[in-house]
Amino acid sequence: MNVIGLTVRQVRYENKSFWRNPFSAFFTFAFPLMFLVIFNLLFGHDTYRGFGPKVSTSTFYTPAIVAFSVITACYTNIAMTVTIARDHGILKRLRGTPLPTWGYLAGRILHAILIAALLVVIVVAFGRVFYDVDIPTTTLPAFIVSLTVGAATFCALGVAVSGLIPNAEAAPAVVNASILPLLFISDIFIPLENAPKWLVTFSNIFPIKHFAHAILTAFNPFTKGAGFVVTDLVVMAVWCAGGLAMALRFFTWEPRMG
Amino acid sequence: MPETAIQVRGLRKSYGAVSAVAGIDLSVCAGEVFALLGPNGAGKTTTVEILEGHRRRDAGEVVVLDADPELGTRGFRSRIGIVLQSTGLQPYLTVDEVIELFRGYYPNPLPLDEIVSLVGLEEKRHERVLRLSGGQQRRLDVAIGLAGNPELLFLDEPTTGFDPSARHVAWNMIRGLQSLGKTVFLTTHYMDEAQALADRVAIIVDGAIVAEGPPGTLGGRADAATRIRFHLPPGSSRPPIQLTAQTDGSVDIVTPDPTQTLYDLTSWALANGVSLLGLEVSKPSLEDVYLSLTRREIS
Numbered sequence: 001m002n003v004i005g006l007t008v009r010q011v012r013y014e015n016k017s018f019w020r021n022p023f024s025a026f027f028t029f030a031f032p033l034m035f036l037v038i039f040n041l042l043f044g045h046d047t048y049r050g051f052g053p054k055v056s057t058s059t060f061y062t063p064a065i066v067a068f069s070v071i072t073a074c075y076t077n078i079a080m081t082v083t084i085a086r087d088h089g090i091l092k093r094l095r096g097t098p099l100p101t102w103g104y105l106a107g108r109i110l111h112a113i114l115i116a117a118l119l120v121v122i123v124v125a126f127g128r129v130f131y132d133v134d135i136p137t138t139t140l141p142a143f144i145v146s147l148t149v150g151a152a153t154f155c156a157l158g159v160a161v162s163g164l165i166p167n168a169e170a171a172p173a174v175v176n177a178s179i180l181p182l183l184f185i186s187d188i189f190i191p192l193e194n195a196p197k198w199l200v201t202f203s204n205i206f207p208i209k210h211f212a213h214a215i216l217t218a219f220n221p222f223t224k225g226a227g228f229v230v231t232d233l234v235v236m237a238v239w240c241a242g243g244l245a246m247a248l249r250f251f252t253w254e255p256r257m258g
Numbered sequence: 259m260p261e262t263a264i265q266v267r268g269l270r271k272s273y274g275a276v277s278a279v280a281g282i283d284l285s286v287c288a289g290e291v292f293a294l295l296g297p298n299g300a301g302k303t304t305t306v307e308i309l310e311g312h313r314r315r316d317a318g319e320v321v322v323l324d325a326d327p328e329l330g331t332r333g334f335r336s337r338i339g340i341v342l343q344s345t346g347l348q349p350y351l352t353v354d355e356v357i358e359l360f361r362g363y364y365p366n367p368l369p370l371d372e373i374v375s376l377v378g379l380e381e382k383r384h385e386r387v388l389r390l391s392g393g394q395q396r397r398l399d400v401a402i403g404l405a406g407n408p409e410l411l412f413l414d415e416p417t418t419g420f421d422p423s424a425r426h427v428a429w430n431m432i433r434g435l436q437s438l439g440k441t442v443f444l445t446t447h448y449m450d451e452a453q454a455l456a457d458r459v460a461i462i463v464d465g466a467i468v469a470e471g472p473p474g475t476l477g478g479r480a481d482a483a484t485r486i487r488f489h490l491p492p493g494s495s496r497p498p499i500q501l502t503a504q505t506d507g508s509v510d511i512v513t514p515d516p517t518q519t520l521y522d523l524t525s526w527a528l529a530n531g532v533s534l535l536g537l538e539v540s541k542p543s544l545e546d547v548y549l550s551l552t553r554r555e556i557s
Contacts (some may be wrong), residue, residue, distance in 0.1 A: 013351065013359050020350035089346025093402070096340035097308060097363040098332040
């Protein structure tokens with residue numbers, strides 16, 4: 001079977017499995033929207049200075065939740081599902097067939113990216129309708145490139161971290177502990193305006209802040225030019241390469257013993 | 259198809275300081291049902307997973323369908339079918355969908371309908387995996403193992419945890435595979451399963467093969483001495499033959515020539531008016547052989 005045919009087939013089956021677990025599917029979509037609504041209720045009357053002229057915080061939250069959606073759909077989702085499939089012996093069973101390793105991973109990753117894309121569309125539409133945010137026009141290419149680089153990075157990191165998680169029971173704990181603290185210090189849940197300098201420096205090491213910043217810039221109605229932030233894209237690409245290397249090093253088909 | 263499906267010489271595998279497989283030799287012919295019989299922890303699963311390509315060996319020569327399973331090429335994997343000891347299936351897909359998914363990985367799969375009827379899941383085709391009973395999931399496991407129309411099928415403890423009737427259904431299914439000309443490599447810790455299904459059996463204990471052969475002659479069963487057992491009524495005299503008293507009050511005669519011995523015994527009994535209570539004549543069963551072999555090795 002050719003590469004494209006095999007990948008499309010894997011994606012189709014991943015997709016069937018995804019939608020047939022309605023609770024999981026519902027919350028994948030409900031979660032980011034819930035955050036968007038809650039943060040707007042809590043901080044919506046504040047103003048945000050990160051965009052230059054003072055704007056309503058709502059304009060900050062839509063792109064921030066767009067970034068959050070991609071992180072959930074790619075990093076969290078892949079880390080969890082790959083660990084569970086490995087722990088339940090599903091991967092070991094696939095290993096006994098002629099399906100190549102890339103075939104499984106391509107299906108898994110492409111499906112995550114499709115879900116992420118759908119989520120981004122929903123969140124942006126929600127922001128447009130309820131919070132009156134501007135949809136990027138001149139910066140649209142920058143928005144799409146940033147999303148793509150971010151999705152690739154967080155997919156690679158998702159596969160990589162699944163290789164470090166010992167078993168399915170530990171997956172939610174490890175995934176949340178690795179991502180939640182960073183979400184709070186990376187301009188996703190709250191704008192990091194009055195934080196200590198060392199914290200800002202620390203958060204700059206990780207890809208989340210750069211991803212959020214790239215998306216914010218592309219979304220900012222006052223951005224001049226095309227909206228590409230080279231530093232952010234480069235930092236993400238480095239993490240993407242690191243994630244890939246780690247994924248190749250630590251990915252296994254068999255449940256971990258003990 | 260090669261004459262010899264599996265050829266193993268001096269296979270060794272250790273986990274840390276624990277030796278799981280301690281130098282075994284095996285040979286399985288094409289079209290044969292071969293059973294690797296042994297107690298839990300004897301090294302059955304380690305052996306079968308090395309043959310499947312799931313594990314690496316420490317030493318020894320392993321040839322499966324003319325290939326080294328350790329290389330795990332797609333060509334090799336498209337010619338074997340694997341039914342692992344524990345199940346792991348996509349819970350939200352239906353029976354038909356799971357089989358279709360796996361059929362798609364192989365160059366020459368069996369037709370879907372044929373697979374479904376071979377494993378007897380016709381009634382459950384549109385049921386999701388998570389709604390199947392344990393026995394039905396196990397049959398779906400076998401269905402997936404068959405999906406690619408393999409020349410060689412590995413079954414690792416296919417009926418562990420089955421009730422007796424489900425076991426007989428599974429046995430009939432495995433006999434069906436044999437009639438399709440497939441080579442089957444089976445591991446089990448049930449003696450009756452090995453006896454019912456296998457053309458040849460090897461008994462593995464503590465990582466070593468302690469006996470090998472057709473179930474009827476295993477462990478020298480064919481040439482083994484026959485045992486004659488009976489009770490002597492109280493106060494009776496004893497026959498002029500070598501007897502061994504048993505703890506339950508019965509006596510045994512072990513003889514290589516049961517026809518003559520029985521004639522001598524019953525002539526004596528009739529002449530002396532002695533009735534031989536509970537008279538039985540038996541060969542050692544596969545179970546006797548298995549228990550004596552495994553007991554000796556474990557102690």
